Amino acid sequence: MHRRDLLRLAALSPLLAAAGQVAAADAPGPIDLMPKFWQAYDDTRDADDRTQALAATFFSEHAEVYAGAGLKPTPERLGKWPPDFDAMAGQVRKLGADFGRHYQRHVQHFQVEFPDFRRERAPIYLMPSLFGFDGHLRPWQGNLPLFIGIDGIVRYHGADANLSVFLDHESFHLYHAQVLPDLIVDDDPPVYGSLWSEGIATYVSERLNPDASLLQVLLDDRKLAQVDAATVRDLAAGMLKVLDSVAPDDSNRYFSAGHKGPEPARGGYLLGLILARRIGRDLPLAQLPRVPTPKVRLLLQQHLAELAQGTAA
Template identity: 70%
Template sequence: MQRRDLLRLTTFSVLLAAVGQLPAAQAQPPTDLMPAFWRAYDAGRDAGDRVEAIRAAFFLPNAELYAGAGLKPTYERLATWLPKFDAIAVDARRLSHGFDDHYKRHAQHFQREFPDFRRERAPIYLMPSLFMFDGHLQPWQGKLPLFVGIDGIVRYHGADANLSVFLDHESFHLYHGQHLPQLLMDEAPPVYGSLWLEGLATYVSERLNPDASLLHVLLDDQKLASADEATVRELAAKLLAVMDSTAPEDSNRFFGAGYKGPEPARGGYLVGLAIAREIGRGRPLAELARIPMPEVRGLMQKQLRDLAGRES
């Protein structure tokens, strides 16, 4: 299972051509499916077949949107998910009720940093994701929506999730795509491209949230947040060896949340953050999003060599 899919968008260039009419501050608020879900969830408590009752009342009427997010809420999947969701339902309800206020604050401060950002072609949907994601970007109906899994946020980030860090990270992917579409539309980006995408988004969320802990910046991954210099050095050396690879197994090895192996899962985020800190020192964040691909490769190679302790 992937918590966050990299944006391999074959139609992204078309989507970007349509972006650019309204400032983000005027963008529509998120489309919130959670009130309808809570009605179905609460009404289903006394049903003989609770799973089917909730499925019929909420998931089937929203099947098209779920398909747009790449999910199929089958009876079997819901039956597995529902007992686990019950355990966090109180926290998920509190988060969903307060999300709109968090989003308004996020949109205002993100727009101040990136005044040329256009969000109107990237609507936001709040929904239960069946724990398949916290945030997920995928083209749908001629737009590039951000699907936000309220249950995924609570499960992967806790009841007190730092939504400012989370939303800044996701919004920067969208902003980055406005300036570097050839990377984000690549179905199989090279490892160095993914390293820059995720490292820079992580760094931006750190810069925009100076009071946030490293744990929150690294998306609440305790193992990454406690990694020592030797771990970073070893990861950098391994990334350097496969930096031009487009093989799915190499991408999963360094960026997949579900990776099981000798390296820490999502180690590319940690190394990418270290690289982005170095490259971004003293530079405006918007300038970093405009670095062209040929230059990105050279920068990634140099920084990986430096981190690995190797001569250029």
Template identity: 75%
Template sequence: MHRRDLLRLAALSPLLAAAGRLPAAAAPAPTDLMPAFWRAYDAGRAAEDRARAIGQAFFAPNAELYAGAGLKPTPERLAAWLPQFDAIAEPARRLSQGFAGHYRRHVEHFQREFPDFQRERAPIYLMPSLFNFDGHLRPWQGRLPLFVGIDGIVRYHGADANLSVFLDHESFHLYHGQLVPELLMDEQPPVYGSLWIEGLATYVSERLNPDASRVQVLLDDRKLAAVDDATVRDLAGKLLAVLDSTSADDANRFFGAGHKGPEPARGGYLVGLSIARRIGRDRPLAELARTPLTKLRASMQQQLQALAAG
């Protein structure tokens, strides 16, 4: 999930805000590529070269959209992915068939909390991602769509994924960017900015899904969910030391899923969640989303100092 792709999002127009947004019932439905994929997948069973047949039937006609998502499904890439996908094809099929219902429920409860969210500016595409992502935000054709990898969801979250948590997290990033675009328009944001961006989205998904488990709120990262309070204190101290850093190494160290080192991967999400809980207690979520940049750094520093001190 490339949060930095949010950075080009345009500011919310006061005129549009005053006019209001589409009601939940009128929100545009996702563009669903999965029925076409399943037809190609099923038809390819008898092909001598399945990867090439499926590529020609589905991926080639959708090459422009895949380029928009930053993917190039070459025959070699498809051949490596296909045997692994076969193992999860049935739960992926069930998920894709039931996604529309999950999405309608998501829109209804998210729009109640954030009625000014411009959902019409955030199209959603359902597609196989070749395990590259579960949810991926990337500017394309003048808008910022959410590309949803059905195969990625099953692989990284399981067949019984909590889609409410997942969709709330992703939708909030879009909403947050519409309200405070200057926070998300920096291609290399400082650590304190990323800490708030990811921590607040995680906290919002927790508040909107009070029955969700800690693992689900942390996007099914079991290792991160198992982190103890002592490690959170240690992480807070390390984050303080690089609060203003804009280096890619520090971004990966605290927010990258692939980080390998003494710190737990994506530890910034957990610390950010702790901070958002402390700041957000008894405050409306939409108010938190409007936190101005002028107050953000001092607030992050103060909260990290408190966490580090235990």
């Protein structure tokens, strides 16, 4: 989740007012590039220069969408991708074919909880991402689309990925940006903002998918799902020290999948989930994204202190 991208969205358009409940049947569906991709993929399997053939028959045609997603299908990248993709192509086809069913389920329960979500302001694009991302939010054409790389989902979450959890998590980020953009109005947001944003997105996906495992809710991060209570206490104590920090190193330490250090990578997601569970006990689900920023800061500090001291209920 890139909160600076949400800031740019806020600059592109005014805060959207509540629009009333949108029926699931009326929600705009995903813009699916995969059928055209599969046609190109199948037609170029035996091409002498497969990289050039794929570029000519698919990627060049959709260059504008890829530019919108901030992804460049360079010849070098296209040349390295097919061997690994070929090995999972069947799984990607199956997951893509099932996407519509997962999407409708997601819309139905998400819209019940958040009826004022302006889904038309957050179009979804299904595309091969060359393993560049599973889900990516990036302002484009005055909206904040969700670009979904089906190949990225299979690579990073497996062929049996829980798409309902994934979609609820990402859609909540989009919704949160619509109802409370002031949480992210700084080019260098404080750590507590990311903690809350990721925490409640993870919590909402858990609440809307009660049958999902903790592993699925944490977006298939196996190491994070196995963190023990002592590590949670250490994470809370460390987070307290940098809660207001705007330094990228502090943010990466808790929210980057590439972090290497004593803390578990993406530890802020687990910590945020625990905090959102505690804070959410006293609030309706739809109220969580509307908690004013100063109160968010106060609540997070209070509950982090209790976790760090081992006194949390």
